[in-house]
Structure formats: C-alpha cells, structure tokens
Amino acid sequence: MVEAVYILGALISLACAVLLLRSYLRTRTGLTLWSSLCFIGLAVNNIELLIDLYIIGPEVSLALLRSATALASFALLAFGLLWERA
C-alpha cells in the first residue's frame, strides 16, 4: 500500500512535468520550464525512493542521492522563480 503512494507520487509528478513542458513549448515562459524540471526531479526522487526501499534492500542506502535529487529539484524551482522576478 505504501509503495502505491510512492508510485502515484512519481506518476503525478511526471504528469505535472509533461503538462508544464507542453505549456513551455507553447508559451516559452521560463517559469513553466523550470517548474517542469522541478517536477521531473520530484518524479525521479520518488522512483529513487522505491528503488531504495523495495529493490536494493537495507544494505545500501540511497538517502544521500534522494536528498540531493530533492534539493536539486527545488533549487531549479527557486531559480525559475528568481529568473522570472528579474
């Protein structure tokens, strides 16, 4: 059941990324591109979580990689917001 939430999280993040990317291609608004990249990162983050918890087992931890992915995702979003503000 818990894994379903992570899978759903990844799928929804991916859907948001696709919608935002589609909007970027139509409007060329920077914020939609950066938000799209953020959501791609969040989708990857959820996939990493699934791999970490259910595929590779407890002997190897992807916690650092997962945190780095989440940080990079939100950094992209923050950059997009600042870029738009400039």
Add this chain to the structure above:
Amino acid sequence: MADLPEEARKFIDRYIDSLEKLEVLLLLQRSPERQWTASAVASELQISFGTADRQLSKLCAQNLLDVKLGQDLFYSFSPHLPHLQEGARALARAYAQQRLAVLKRVAQRPPEAIRDFANAFHITKKDDSDG
C-alpha cells in the same frame, strides 16, 4: 473613461498579455510590409533583445505574424485568419482613440508567468485554430 469596444476588449483578453506584447504587435502592424528582426524591434521600442524575441515568438505562435528564416529571423505583421485581422485592427483603433483604457486593460491582467503556469494544468483543449 469610456469602455473599450467589445472586439478590442476580446482581442486584448485573448492575445495581449503584456504591455511589451502590445507595443510589439502595434509596431509591426504599423508597417506590415517591413520585415523586422528581434534586435530591430528591441532597438525601436527600447526593450531588451530577449523580451522582443520572446514577444515576437509568441505573436508568431498565435498566427499574428509571419516569420521568414534568412541570416536572422524576420517577422512581419500578417494575421492568418480574418478574425485576427479584424481584432488587431480594432485594437489599433482603440489604441489610437482610447490609449489609457487599452493600457489599463492590459496592465490589469495577472502576470504572464503565473497565468501560463496555471494554464498549463488546463487539460481540456481550447480552440487552437488561432493560437
């Protein structure tokens, strides 16, 4: 302040989301025979190259401009559909007669980036025949 004519109001609401876009469109509309590059538009309107380039791309995507590829991209005013031609003409007329009302209407719209972000999540397809 008198209300804008309906045709001009609808055209603004549908196609003109920033003052830069308004000025770029009116500039090209004033000389439809001229081919404009983004740098020429930027220099004429005293705006940045990036802004001019972005607004030209958007107007082109909305079928209001033609673009030709040479050593640069050359844009000219050429609405592809009759209702775009009529709308743009109504806008130009309103701008000449009720400039402040036009500027106010455009300026009151929410910021473009926020609107594009929100519109990204509209899954149902709008009429794209005119951009």
